[in-house]
Amino acid sequence: MNWNKFFTAFIAAFIFLFIFGFLWYGTLMRGAHEEVQALFRTKPDFPWLILGHVVMAFFFAMLCVRFVPAGGIGASAALGILVGLVYAGAHLISFAVEPLTTKILWGWIAGSVIQFAIAGALVGGIYKPRPPMTS
Numbered sequence: 524m525n526w527n528k529f530f531t532a533f534i535a536a537f538i539f540l541f542i543f544g545f546l547w548y549g550t551l552m553r554g555a556h557e558e559v560q561a562l563f564r565t566k567p568d569f570p571w572l573i574l575g576h577v578v579m580a581f582f583f584a585m586l587c588v589r590f591v592p593a594g595g596i597g598a599s600a601a602l603g604i605l606v607g608l609v610y611a612g613a614h615l616i617s618f619a620v621e622p623l624t625t626k627i628l629w630g631w632i633a634g635s636v637i638q639f640a641i642a643g644a645l646v647g648g649i650y651k652p653r654p655p656m657t658s
Contacts, residue, residue: 525650529588532649536642537580543641544576547634555626562621583639587646594651596644603643607636 548556556563583606591598611632618628 524588525652528650529584532588532646533581533584535649536584536646537576539642539645540580540583540638541573541576543634543638547638548631552627552630552634555624555630558624559622559627562623580642583642584646584650587643588650591647594647596647596651599643599647599650600640601643603639603641603646604636606643607639610635610639 583603586606587599587602588594591602614628614631614635617623617631618625
């Protein structure tokens with residue numbers, strides 16, 4: 524494994540996941556979240572929020588590097604879609620046990636799939652090994 528490329532891909536994934544999360548969940552879905560305001564903290568607990576994004580980015584980058592060894596944008600984006608769909612299952616379970624709205628459910632599912640597809644493309648583009656040199 525190329526640790527320099529991995530670290531760069533991990534940092535890029537972290538930055539993207541954090542910014543996308545703020546824009547999608549914190550801004551675009553703000554109105555939907557305010558409909559069930561009592562379910563959420565009044566202010567996010569930022570150390571935990573950052574740690575959660577670090578964990579997601581690190582292990583997602585690790586998945587891409589480990590299971591898409593040839594790298595590449597397309598294959599890593601496809602893996603990202605699958606990871607987003609795994610999150611969709613967790614969101615469905617949350618919907619089953621928490622009084623969330625269907626607007627929140629579908630927003631979370633769409634956000635997860637889009638977020639991890641783009642993150643996968645990003646990681647795959649950064650980690651893709653160089654083609655062999657010909658002489």
